[in-house]
Amino acid sequence: MHRLRPAHYLMIAPAQLMLAAVIVLPAISLLWLSLERYTYGRAPEFVGLANYLFILGDRAFWRASFNTFVVVNIVVYGELLLGLGLALLVAGWVPFRRLVVSALLAPYAITEVSAVVMWRYMLEPDIGMINYALMAIGLDQIDYGGDPVTALGVAAAMAIWMHTPFTFLILYAALLTVPVELVEAAKVDGAGAWQVFRHVKFRLIVPAILIALLFRYITAMRLFAEIWLLTEGGPARMTEVLAVYLYRQAFKYHEFGVAAATGFAMLVLSLAIAMPYLVQMYRRMVRDAV
Amino acid sequence: MTDIAPTRRQMVAGALGVLGATTARAPAIAQARATKLTIMSHAVHKAVATGAKGGDSTAAWRQRTGLDAEWITFSVEGVHERVYREASLADGNVDIAFLLERYGGPHIAALFEDLGEWQKRDPIEHFDEIGEGMKAAHTYRGRMIAIPYRHATHGFFFNRTFFGERGVSAAPRSLEEIAELAERLTYARSDGSRVNGYALSMDDPSAMVDLVRGFGGEFITPDYRVVCNEPGAVKAVALVRDWYRKGVLARNVMSFKTEEVITAMQQGRAAMTNQPFGRFVNYNDPKQSKFPGAIEVVTVPMAAAAGGAVGRPAPAKTSVWAMAIPRNARNKEQSWALIKELSSRESTIRAAVNGNGPVRPSAYDNPDVRQLAPWSDFEKAVLPSARLVLPGFENAAKAMDIYMEEVQRAMLGQTEPQQAMDAAKARIDPLLPKA
Numbered sequence: 001m002h003r004l005r006p007a008h009y010l011m012i013a014p015a016q017l018m019l020a021a022v023i024v025l026p027a028i029s030l031l032w033l034s035l036e037r038y039t040y041g042r043a044p045e046f047v048g049l050a051n052y053l054f055i056l057g058d059r060a061f062w063r064a065s066f067n068t069f070v071v072v073n074i075v076v077y078g079e080l081l082l083g084l085g086l087a088l089l090v091a092g093w094v095p096f097r098r099l100v101v102s103a104l105l106a107p108y109a110i111t112e113v114s115a116v117v118m119w120r121y122m123l124e125p126d127i128g129m130i131n132y133a134l135m136a137i138g139l140d141q142i143d144y145g146g147d148p149v150t151a152l153g154v155a156a157a158m159a160i161w162m163h164t165p166f167t168f169l170i171l172y173a174a175l176l177t178v179p180v181e182l183v184e185a186a187k188v189d190g191a192g193a194w195q196v197f198r199h200v201k202f203r204l205i206v207p208a209i210l211i212a213l214l215f216r217y218i219t220a221m222r223l224f225a226e227i228w229l230l231t232e233g234g235p236a237r238m239t240e241v242l243a244v245y246l247y248r249q250a251f252k253y254h255e256f257g258v259a260a261a262t263g264f265a266m267l268v269l270s271l272a273i274a275m276p277y278l279v280q281m282y283r284r285m286v287r288d289a290v
Numbered sequence: 291m292t293d294i295a296p297t298r299r300q301m302v303a304g305a306l307g308v309l310g311a312t313t314a315r316a317p318a319i320a321q322a323r324a325t326k327l328t329i330m331s332h333a334v335h336k337a338v339a340t341g342a343k344g345g346d347s348t349a350a351w352r353q354r355t356g357l358d359a360e361w362i363t364f365s366v367e368g369v370h371e372r373v374y375r376e377a378s379l380a381d382g383n384v385d386i387a388f389l390l391e392r393y394g395g396p397h398i399a400a401l402f403e404d405l406g407e408w409q410k411r412d413p414i415e416h417f418d419e420i421g422e423g424m425k426a427a428h429t430y431r432g433r434m435i436a437i438p439y440r441h442a443t444h445g446f447f448f449n450r451t452f453f454g455e456r457g458v459s460a461a462p463r464s465l466e467e468i469a470e471l472a473e474r475l476t477y478a479r480s481d482g483s484r485v486n487g488y489a490l491s492m493d494d495p496s497a498m499v500d501l502v503r504g505f506g507g508e509f510i511t512p513d514y515r516v517v518c519n520e521p522g523a524v525k526a527v528a529l530v531r532d533w534y535r536k537g538v539l540a541r542n543v544m545s546f547k548t549e550e551v552i553t554a555m556q557q558g559r560a561a562m563t564n565q566p567f568g569r570f571v572n573y574n575d576p577k578q579s580k581f582p583g584a585i586e587v588v589t590v591p592m593a594a595a596a597g598g599a600v601g602r603p604a605p606a607k608t609s610v611w612a613m614a615i616p617r618n619a620r621n622k623e624q625s626w627a628l629i630k631e632l633s634s635r636e637s638t639i640r641a642a643v644n645g646n647g648p649v650r651p652s653a654y655d656n657p658d659v660r661q662l663a664p665w666s667d668f669e670k671a672v673l674p675s676a677r678l679v680l681p682g683f684e685n686a687a688k689a690m691d692i693y694m695e696e697v698q699r700a701m702l703g704q705t706e707p708q709q710a711m712d713a714a715k716a717r718i719d720p721l722l723p724k725a
Binding site: 143 | 367371374375377378397398399400483484492493534540541542543544545559685687688691695696698699701702704
């Protein structure tokens with residue numbers, strides 16, 4: 001194995017410096033901010049862990065954490081199931097494949113704000129397309145404005161609708177790389193469709209699944225537009241998620257120290273969720289390298 | 291074939307050239323900026339200050355000084371967030387900022403010029419005509435940080451067409467009457483469209499406090515006492531809870547902001563509401579409303595049970611937008627000159643014709659204003675008793691959120707109105723300024 005020489009370090013230095021400038025330094029600055037009381041019109045004041053103690057004692061923070069945990073899991077696993085199902089369908093036999101793939105990717109091309117506003121119109125009480133149809137067939141309307149559980153469900157459904165194309169794309173690409181010979185060999189050995197999927201395809205696309213899960217967990221933790229534009233965290237702040245809690249602290253209450261502490265709590269939570277997947281991927285890399 | 295792709299050296303030279311040119315232009319850009327004043331506000335301020343109907347109040351000042359006025363507009367919350375951020379910098383780009391009193395407080399006063407001093411030096415004409423209450427709304431510890439420009443005072447709106455369809459002939463003269471009518475006006479019209487008896491914006495307490503005060507209650511007193519758990523205030527919460535249960539309010543009312551209320555009234559999905567008088571124009575605009583000319587406005591009446599003569603106006607909510615000069619503004623003399631221009635009697639009338647709530651009572655006597663603002667008599671009548679949503683203090687935004695959270699918990703049936711308001715008081719008390 002070649003040893004890295006100073007010239008090598010010099011060559012990778014710009015990339016490392018850029019990473020340090022755009023990720024490490026802001027992170028350190030954020031950490032420092034989370035230890036200060038800082039608002040407009042006042043000089044920053046060092047308060048130690050007071051901001052962290054504040055959020056830990058704030059019931060709105062815990063409710064937001066719980067909502068985030070529930071919604072993120074529904075969204076990530078919902079997208080995984082739907083994305084996998086669609087990928088299997090499209091990788092198998094489907095007419096007008098290119099058209100179908102384009103249609104499946106379309107929601108990903110729509111900006112979040114437009115998508116949420118569109119869904120909101122469709123769910124408008126009495127006159128929204130969805131509620132109107134539900135009423136026409138004698139069912140009750142979807143009451144996202146007065147029922148927090150329904151509101152979180154609608155937000156999760158919107159997030160799944162918007163982001164499933166990402167998971168679909170990763171899994172579809174992975175399925176296309178599964179060697180045909182392996183599938184044919186399994187069939188020759190008498191495996192049915194379910195057994196081929198379970199023992200051949202699934203095992204080969206596990207790394208892709210882990211990557212999709214990891215990416216979506218991290219991005220879903222920042223879930224904001226779906227909730228903010230649908231309910232602004234209401235009614236009674238019962239549909240707030242962590243990103244909305246952070247936004248409220250920063251841009252409504254101008255409590256930047258508390259907002260920074262919330263940001264760090266989100267980072268820790270993301271890492272806690274991502275760690276098992278990262279460990280699993282690292283182990284696979286080491287195993288494959290040996 | 292000629293290779294036209296640039297070499298790396300050419301790329302670097304080009305980049306340096308662009309950088310050099312940009313740097314060389316920098317002073318020119320800075321100079322260009324000095325030819326205008328930047329005003330940060332809500333879109334409504336630009337509309338009323340420069341509108342076509344009444345005329346452009348900045349025109350004379352622009353002609354006199356050769357400067358231009360650049361308006362940068364945001365949502366209500368957005369204006370304050372950006373203004374405070376800009377005003378906190380060492381060097382600012384904002385010359386005049388429009389502030390709403392409930393987003394202010396003593397903590398931000400240091401970011402702005404004390405305009406009381408400017409007024410002493412170079413007075414605005416007939417300044418004493420502007421109400422003391424309006425000036426006090428933007429005065430903290432003796433520092434007047436902004437000059438009142440617009441008030442948004444609430445009136446009671448109703449759709450005359452719906453009244454006719456439900457056999458109601460006259461505007462209600464008490465809150466009890468409104469409560470009864472709201473149920474009667476919750477119905478399905480002959481074309482199948484459904485009407486909610488009442489629409490209420492619920493993003494902050496500004497609409498709720500009209501009902502609270504109509505029942506003789508209050509949210510937070512000017513001397514910073516939380517009284518939202520006293521009987522009158524609780525009665526208003528109970529009324530709203532009952533309306534929600536009975537379908538008088540829309541199912542998604544808890545996500546209603548001003549925009550949703552406007553749409554509901556314009557589209558005929560709500561029969562009554564309480565909103566600023568100036569919304570009369572939006573509700574009756576043939577281009578936007580399905581009921582042009584059918585939506586009327588009067589004062590929000592007191593509850594008969596709260597005492598006083600029937601039809602007496604409730605001390606409705608008012609809010610005061612005012613013009614401030616950030617401490618870090620670069621051209622304060624001209625900022626003050628423009629504020630003086632916008633605050634003159636003539637400009638006040640012009641803006642009122644453009645739909646502004648005039649801060650000078652004399653504007654209501656102008657024939658043009660009276661013709662274009664048929665609500666002016668009602669507005670003038672309620673102004674002496676109108677009150678701010680709450681007095682300004684550092685944690686006002688949190689206090690308003692807590693209040694609305696507890697009101698909504700009562701509406702959802704998670705708690706009784708009295709318990710909800712007791713909880714609101716207990717949570718808001720520690721946020722108030724210490725004596």
